[in-house]
Amino acid sequence: MRIWRHRLFWPSAALVVLVAVNAIARPQFLRITLQDGELYGALIDILRNSAPLMLVALGMTIVIATRGIDLSVGAVMAVSGAVALTIIDGSGDPGATGTVLVAVVVALLVSLVLGAWNGFLVSALGIQPIVATLVLMLAGRGVALLITGGFITTVNSAPLAYIASGYLTVLPFAFIISVVVITALGLVERRTALGVLTEAVGINPEASRLAGVRSRGIIWGAYMVSGVLAGLAGIIYASNIKAADANAAGFLIELYAILAVVLGGTSLAGGKFSIAGTVIGVLIIQTLDSTILFLGVPSAQSPVFFAFVVVAVVIAQSPRTRNALRALGGARRPRAAASVQDRPKVEVAS
Amino acid sequence: MRADTPPIVEMRGITIRFPGVLALDGVDFLLRPGEVHALMGENGAGKSTLIKALTGVYAVDDGTITVAGERRTFATTADAQAAGISTVYQEVNLCPNLTVGENVMLGHEPRRGRTIDWRATHTEAERHLRSLGLELDPRTLLSTHSIAIQQLVAISRAMVLEAKVLILDEPTSSLDRDEVEQLFGVIRDLRDSGVAILFVSHFLDQVYEISDRITVLRNGALVGEYPVADLPRDALVTKMIGRELDDLEALSRSAHRVIDRTGEPVLRAEGVGRRGVLEPADLEVYAGEVVGLAGLLGSGRTELVRLLYGADRPDHGRVAVHGRPARITSPRHAIDRRISFSSEDRRGEGIVADLTVAENIVLGIQARKGWMRKIRKSEQDAVVAEYIEALGVRPADPQLIVGNLSGGNQQKVLLARWLATAPELLVLDEPTRGIDVGAKADIQHKVSELSAQGLSVIFISSELEEVLRLAQRIAVLRDRKKIGELDSGDVDLDGLIDYLANEGKGSAA
Amino acid sequence: MSAAMTGTVAAERPTSTFQTFLSRRAGMMPTFAALIILVLLFVGAEAFLRGDFITPGNISALLLDNAYLVILAVGMTFVILTAGIDLSVGSVMAFTGILGAQLLARGVPAWLAIVTMLAGGAVIGLLIGTLVQYFSVQPFIASLAGLFLARGLAYVVSLSSIKVENTGVLWLQTNRIRVGDWYITPTGLIALLTVAVAAFVLHLTRFGRTIYAIGGNEQSARLMGLDVGRTKVAAYVISGFCGGLSGLVLTAYSGAGYPRNGIGTELDAIAAVVIGGTLLTGGRGYVLGSLVGVFVYGTIKTIISFMGAEQSWMQIIIGALLLLFIVVQRAIVARSEQRR
Incomplete structure (x- = not known):
């Protein structure tokens, strides 16, 4: 198999090019320094700052593999942050590690319940995923606001701050969390049959059910994983700003997460998925974000760049473009491009 | 025959290449007004590619298409329709969310200025439906009607377009016998009024019943064109598969094998049913036995096995596996009891x-x-x-x-x-539908061989010969009800058809 | 029914008027449900607030306050009827709003500014439609690109809010046509006119029927020889145009352009359309239903502010209502599938 046919070739190439461009434009980009046994540098920042998006995008990958989508991740982040900080704020000793641990566990449990709710709507009631998760997307931030009493809860707690800004040995703790989650998901995919069963459910739910696959359980589980990971992302986000901001937490993150999944080569139609692809997708987005910031563009304007990225990627992946390229490659095929949309989907989908 | 009438469609040397495949290789095809012309071939022979070339879905790499004496190249289906070529597909290609009348008239509604005149639209639609003998309220939603009615609505639509050529691509595969008769009535009327009809079907009986002429394709190439009277069935099948039919015919009638029914059956179902789906039915399957289910589509044959497998939930009845009571409400329960089910809907x-x-x-x-x-x-x-x-x-x-x-x-x-x-019990629902004759023979052989080794099988097929050949016992269903059981040694095809049609109606022939 | 059955086909004629109605108009049920909910909301609020709710002023304000959302919901209805979705509308509204305000502040004549706003919205719609139709991109993703683009462009035009001084544009909001205690503003008229034009187009033109046909079964629509490609693109252009129009209305309403406007408004528009009885699977629904949906949304908002409850309840209630409607729709679809 030729290397450029590999599904991860283009995403990896894009990431490498992006890093190279940065390295040429600002040589300090690649510099990593060791201070007091902790690593610093632009690349390290990217790895640390990517943690929330990484977690959300990984959960999204699994949901998308089941032919679903989870729009509620941003709202779940907001709820999770609100729950955790309200507990810490209300406790007698906000600085105690025990308090923070309890807060984190409770917030993750709440996120798990929210994910289970989405899973219930999708797998038990059979509601379209976009619509089912739209409910929580709309209502979730309202719930978060109710929890914080309509305010932005701020707390001063060293163990909380550690989650986003601390170091475990030489690496940022937030990055370690990402690595642990990536490894765990990768292991589950490789070592158990969950990966292929999830793909089967995503490609043909009814055939899978009749083959004895517990489709309902797998779909339900995917939304629960997505919920928990979003909850974890919400805690990291809250830890970073040391506050629970129900409106800003995870704002538009569902869209960036979906973008990361698509960039990583996983089709939104469900089925075949790639954890590694999503990791690369997230890194592309985070590097691009850092690049835009470096260019001095106000961060509010950065969506324009992402819009162009999305357009470029979807056009590159579209069957029309591929057919056009194939035609350029030599096969004589008069009117091929013109008749593309008349062809049955099955034939162009490959 | 009307071999002398000039053809309305003349396709010459049609060649279509897909990446890596030569889908059609210089095929000639002629269609004359006032004939029903069957296009036959195994899957992959190029039937649907040829139809799609004619209807403007695929571009032709080589060759010419002449319609009513004029050279044409169709870029879209709309072009082909404008030239009088309409197609009715196997899956009804209408819009279920719109009314019957709208489906008939869509894109051709009578207008006043730029606005649609709904009253005229519905009257017009009703007129077209009537002309096919359809008494339907054009204002009802299409989705409230059966597939057969929808298929006839699709033909009415073709009439609105004043089709001179009507292509019917497997129109009968989801119709029951009465519905097929209705459809054939309409087809004959249209033929007599001078419409050229291209008919594709896997059912040989139907092809012989309705067609005047047959064109056979094999592997993307033309085998030949024959008047029906000159082409006996075995010759047709031989031309389609390109080898002698011995394989299929030589299949030992496993039906004659003697089954030991003294012990506990592998599966015993008593009064299994579901309201509105199937009246309670009994069924027993013994070790090494092939039980055939005979019945038309919608007779309850698929419904029965789905209930037994837990694909749908039964609301009546008891099931025992090897004599032990079993509660099967999901496919997993069935699989745990070593029952497997292959659905009729392969894709x-x-x-x-x-x-x-x-x-x-x-x-x-x-x-x-x-x-x-x-x-x-x-x-x-x-x-x-x-x-x-x-x-x-x-x-x-x-x-x-x-x-x-x-x-x-x-x-x-x-x-x-x-x-x-x-598995100990294998349920096969239409395992041979829509597949080529070679694979069909392979599958029949395998079923026969495995059952001889002790596997129990429930076998469903629209082709009654196949059921007769494989099964030792045949359960017959009609109108969502099991009407009886036959020992396949005791009946032949005519007997089975007669039983299926008339048993219990008090008018047995 | 005519007694002389000439046909050979066993006709399934409905027997009672009620059945006739059901077999012809089953698709209207969800919209009726929305209407009933609206009435219940009114009656409930009136009873709860002891007669202070149903006043000409309040009801007039309902249209005034939600005119922008009515327009967005109309555009969204077109897209959802084709079984698509347009996530960009809130951002398009913000972009065109700030663009218009900026142009006016630079002294561009009002008519030119307005034309630019409408065209700007339509162009973003065209981009989304082209991606969907010609590059087979899922509507969700294509409109996501539109959302990013419009939101980013809004900030490119200006990072902060720009006040509108142009009397022509402000007139759209300040001029009140009064009948007794009832009043309507030109923005309200624009919204109602949009609904009327949309209803006309959807029900009385071939273009409109093609929209429904695509939502019913796109493959069929294509095989029936309808112009699926152009119609689908047009649906997104209409939605984008409505985004531009609502940008104008919102700018007039708030007297300023603000790049942070309309964050999450696409969700409100989708919720209003769904509550109004349009199925997200496409092909079924009415633009008048979307108007009712917006009124349900607006009424809940008014009730909440009357009761002095927190605005966070708004999101929760709309979410709950959306859930209710989705579950009901799901049940209806499941039942009609079973009948087959």
């Missing part, structure tokens, strides 16, 4: 199209083991290789994507999936 409920042959084959075993215990690679390879070999899956490459295989090979992969789970 929709059978294969997982984007996964490989190997992944599809092991899916059943893996689902049974649960996600925690992944089957080892070496074990997988062994199982997959064994079944590809045993069933003759072609191409014999376990890493191919199943969606790219032919229908017959997909069916073999499904059979492999179920056999790999070592």
Whole structure:
């Protein structure tokens, strides 16, 4: 198999090019320094700052593999942050590690319940995923606001701050969390049959059910994983700003997460998925974000760049473009491009 | 015959290439006004490609299309329709959310200025429906009508377009006998009014009943064009598959095997049914026995096996497996009791199209083991290789994507999936529908061989000969009710048809 | 029914008027449900607030306050009827709003500014439609690109809010046509006119029927020889144009352009359309239903502010209502599938 046919070739190439461009434009980009046994540098920042998006995008990958989508991740982040900080704020000793641990566990449990709710709507009631998760997307931030009493809860707690800004040995703790989650998901995919069963459910739910696959359980589980990971992302986000901001937490993150999944080569139609692809997708987005910031563009304007990225990627992946390229490659095929949309989907989908 | 009438459609030397495949190789095809012309061939012979070339879906690489004496190239289906060529597909291609009248008239509604005149639209639609003998309220939603009615509505639509050529692509595969008769009545009327009809069907009976002329394709090439009277069935089949029919005919009538029915049956169902779906029915299947279910589509044959398998939930009845009571309300319960079920809807409920042959084959075993215990690679390879070999899956490459295989090979992969789970009872719903004759013979042989080794099978097929040949006992269903059981040694095809049509109606012929 | 059955086909004629109605108009049920909910909301609020709710002033304000959302919901209805979705509308509204305000502040004549706003919205719609139709991109993703683009462009035009001084544009909001205690503003008229034009187009033109046909079964629509490609693109252009129009209305309403406007408004528009009885699977629904949906949304908002409850309840209640409607729709679809 030729290397450029590999599904991860283009995403990896894009990431490498992006890093190279940065390295040429600002040589300090690649510099990593060791201070007091902790690593610093632009690349390290990217790895640390990517943690929330990484977690959300990984959960999204699994949901998308089941032919679903989870729009509620941003709202779940907001709820999770609100729950955790309200507990810490209300406790007698906000600085105690025990308090923070309890807060984190409770917030993750709440996120798990929210994910289970989405899973219930999708797998038990059979509601379209976009619509089912739209409910929580709309209502979730309202719930978060109710929890914080309509305010932005701020707390001063060293163990909380550690989650986003601390170091475990030489690496940022937030990055370690990402690595642990990536490894765990990768292991589950490789070592158990969950990966292929999830793909089967995503490609043909009814055939899978009749083959004895517990489709309902797998779909339900995917939304629960997505919920928990979003909850974890919400805690990291809250830890970073040391506050629970129900409106800003995870704002538009569902869209960036979906973008990361698509960039990583996983089709939104469900089925075949790639954890590694999503990791690369997230890194592309985070590097691009850092690049835009470096260019001095106000961060509010950065969506324009992402819009162009999305357009470029979807056009590159579209069957029309591929057919056009194939035609350029030599096969004589008069009117091929013109008749593309008349062809049955099955034939162009490959 | 009207061989002297000038053809309305003349396709000459049609060649179409897909990446890596020569789909049509210089095919000639003539269609004359006032004839019903059947286009025959195995799957992959190029029938649908030829139709799509004629209707403007595919571009032609080589060759000419002449319609009513004029050279044409159609860029879209709309162009072809404008030239008087209309198509009615197997899956009704109408809009279920719109009214019957709108479906008939869509895009051709009478207008006042730029606005649609709804009253005139509905009157016009009703007129067209009437002309086909359809008494329908054009203001009702299409989705409230049966598939057969929808198919006739689709033909009415073709009439609005003043079609001179009507292409019917497997229009009968989801119709019952009465509905087919209705459809054929309409087709004959249209033929007599001078419309040229191109008819594609897998049902030989129907082809012989309705057609005037047959064109046979094989592997993208033309075999020949024949008047029906000059082409006996066995000759037609021989031309379609390109070899003698001995294989199929030589299949030993496993029906004559003697079954020991003294012990506990593998499956005993008593009064299994569901309101509005199937009246309570009894069924017993013994070890090594093939029980055929005979009945028309919608007779309850598929419904019965789905209830037994737990694909749908029964609300009546008891089931015992090997004499022990069993509660089966989901496919997993059935699989745990070593019952396997292959659905009639191969694409929709059978294969997982984007996964490989190997992944599809092991899916059943893996689902049974649960996600925690992944089957080892070496074990997988062994199982997959064994079944590809045993069933003759072609191409014999376990890493191919199943969606790219032919229908017959997909069916073999499904059979492999179920056999790999070592079932004691295998339920096969229409395992041979829409697949080529060679694969059909392979599957029949396999079923016969496995049942001789002790596997119990419930076998459903629209082709009654097939049921008679394979099954020792035949349960007959009609109108969502089991009407009786026959020993296949005691009846022939005519007897079975008679029983199916008349038993219990008090008017047996 | 005519007694002389000339046909050979066993006709399934409904027997009672009620059945006739059901077999012809089953698709209207969800919209009726929305209407009933609206009435219940009114009656409930009136009873709860002891007669202070149903006043000409309040009801007039309902249209005034939600005119922008009515327009967005109309555009969204077109897209959802084709079984698509347009996530960009809130951002398009913000972009065109700030663009218009900026142009006016630079002294561009009002008519030119307005034309630019409408065209700007339509162009983003065209981009989304082209991606969907010609590059087979899922509507969700294509409109996501539109959302990013419009939101980013809004900030490119200006990072902060720009006040509108142009009397022509402000007139759209300040001029009140009064009948007794009832009043309507030109913005309200624009919204109602949009609904009327949309209803006309959807029900009385071939273009409109093609929209429904695509939502019913796109493959069929294509095989029936309808112009699926152009119609689908047009649906997104209409939605984008409505985004531009609502940008104008919102700018007039708030007297300023603000790049942070309309965050999450696409969700409100989708919710209003769904509550109004349009199925997200496409092909079924009415633009008048979407108007009712917006009124349900607006009424809940008014009730909440009357009761002095927190605005966070708004999101929760709309979410709950959306859930209710989705579950009901799901049940209806499941039942009609069973009948087959």
